[in-house]
Amino acid sequence: MNILIIGSGSYVLSDPFGPGVVLRSVLQWTKDSRVAEQQAVTITLTYQSEKKLPEKQSEVEAIINYFNGINDKVKVKFEAASAVKNILAAGDVAACFIAVPDVHHAEYCKLAIEHGCPVWLVKPLTGNYGAAKDLSRICGELSGNVWVDYHxxxxxxxxxxxxxxxxxxxxxxxxxxxxxxxxxxxxxxxxxxxxxxxxxxxxxxxxxxxxxxxxxxxxxxxxxxxxxxxxxxxxxxxxxxxxxxxxxxxxxxxxxxxxxxxxxxxxxxxxxxxxxxxxxxxxxxxxxxxxxxxxxxxxxxxxxxxxxxxxxxxxxxxGNSYYTGYGYKSVQAFLDLVQSGQKWPSSGILPTLEEALKxxxxxxxxxxxxxxxxxxxxxxxx
Incomplete structure (x- = not known):
């Protein structure tokens, strides 16, 4: 199972106020779902700045070490943001997380939809109503699945x-x-x-x-x-x-x-x-x-x-430690839907693209x- 995380900033890793949600939640889900017991799991994080990469790699290593027993089952690697298009084009990404500044949401979300990859996106959808309507149209035409993190x-x-x-x-x-x-x-x-x-x-x-x-x-x-x-x-x-x-x-x-x-x-x-x-x-x-x-x-x-x-x-x-909370629930529910392969429900409860468009x-x-x-x-x- 390949999971792509576009971005490696505060919501993915950490900021001055505490631990980042995305990477830890994805790792927690691999334990809760026991997915790594059935298949290899590779998580790819992308970065913009080569200068900050050693610091980010060190932080990721510390996060992985927290999760006892998954080091040999889940592989986390880094790729430059410029490689995103090729990674998605390979066609084997099960889920794509987008955690970058708002101005880049539409670009990456559109790419993932076009390659048939389910998307989990930090809020807001785009912050631009015209771009949001365009994404909605593309998502409908291609039967895409987009989850906006209104946790x-x-x-x-x-x-x-x-x-x-x-x-x-x-x-x-x-x-x-x-x-x-x-x-x-x-x-x-x-x-x-x-x-x-x-x-x-x-x-x-x-x-x-x-x-x-x-x-x-x-x-x-x-x-x-x-x-x-x-x-x-x-x-x-x-x-x-x-x-x-x-x-x-x-x-x-x-x-x-x-x-x-x-x-x-x-x-x-x-x-x-x-x-x-x-x-x-x-x-x-x-x-x-x-x-x-x-x-x-x-x-x-x-x-x-x-x-x-x-x-x-x-x-x-x-006495075993784990990560929890409604920030984690947003990631867990998304990945559970992706893994199940079921059609996403349209109850108005889940933060889908159509809900976020409102x-x-x-x-x-x-x-x-x-x-x-x-x-x-x-x-x-x-």
Whole structure:
């Protein structure tokens, strides 16, 4: 079984806030599925910079050593990004993971679809509505399978919210309010591609997708958006934050979605992401603190807030360590589908390309509202 991972950056290996998800999750899946007991598994990672390769190789070796017993069963190797086309053309890649900056999503995703390879792609789909529609067309024509990593669909707290919404326990949802912030050091000191993507497209897309997870039939009505300019804007040209208000039609009723999205957090932030939701129903109020999951660590460098539900190390009943969380579930569910060979279900639950296209449409409206300073009417796209 050959698995291709396009990219070897923070979400694949690691960043200053913790371990990367992709490689560890793929390796964990080889253990959980026991696939390596039936066949050889080769994982190919691609890199852009030859200068950084020795450091990446050393990091990968340390990750592999963590997984006792798979060193002789799973081979991990590196190839230059320029080799991607030839690797896919060989026709033996079972699954392709794409974890590169947004501006390259469409290019690599299209290549994989054209070579009949199932795709797992970091969010958003493209951040460009025209390119996203083109990918959707190609995927439909070639019967491709694309999974966009909107992993919050696998967060137990969001699943609980969906369950309660479906049950109608609190009546109709009226307001879905989001505060989602990350440290300003990420776009100014860690990412080298910040000038190519705005913060609302980069992380706000997660909670736009959540609207469609909660209500697959929701229709965007309008978007207003206002920029916040500070130190990130001065250095990169991208806004520090975006204050947006989205209006959706849900079965003939209005759902308001105010969103405060930004790179606002100070360098000493105890966690990578501050994520707080307030969901107002006709007969209830649900507060979801998706940052403080109950584990706070005080140490010499300060205080850390740990979210074990997303991605991290755990111990099983026999004392064996493994990686788990809803970040892993996104990779596991994708690879399970690929291995099964079954037709992908179209329930509106899984983060397929067609589901992700809904979010691309909303992102386009916010981008236009930021450009014009006027409310965007989605009926102009219908």
């Amino acid at each position: 919050k669909r696998f967060d137990p707290s969001n699943a609980y919210l969906k369950l309660k919404g479906q049950a109608g326990d609190y009546g109709r949802m009226l307001v879905y309010s989001v505060d989602y912030h990350q440290p300003y050091t990420l776009p100014t000191q860690v990412f080298d591609w910040t000038s190519d993507v705005d913060v609302f497209t980069y992380i706000g897309c997660h909670y736009v997708d959540q609207v469609f997870y909660l209500y697959p039939g929701a229709r965007p009505v309008s978007a207003s958006a206002y920029p916040v300019k500070g130190k990130v804007y001065e250095k990169t040209g991208q806004f520090d934050g975006v204050i947006a208000t989205l209006r959706f039609d849900v079965e003939g009723n209005e759902l308001l979605v105010p969103m405060n999205i930004g790179w606002f957090n100070p360098a000493g932030s105890p966690t990578k992401s501050l994520q707080v939701l307030k969901v107002q129903f006709e007969k209830g109020l649900v507060n979801l603190d998706q940052t403080r999951r109950g584990i706070e660590i005080w140490h010499e460098e300060g205080v850390s807030e740990i979210n074990p539900y997303f991605f991290g190390e755990a111990l099983d009943a026999m 979010t691309e449409k909303v992102l386009f409206g916010v981008q236009e509202a930021l450009k014009t300073g006027k409310e965007f009417d989605y009926r102009t796209l219908d």
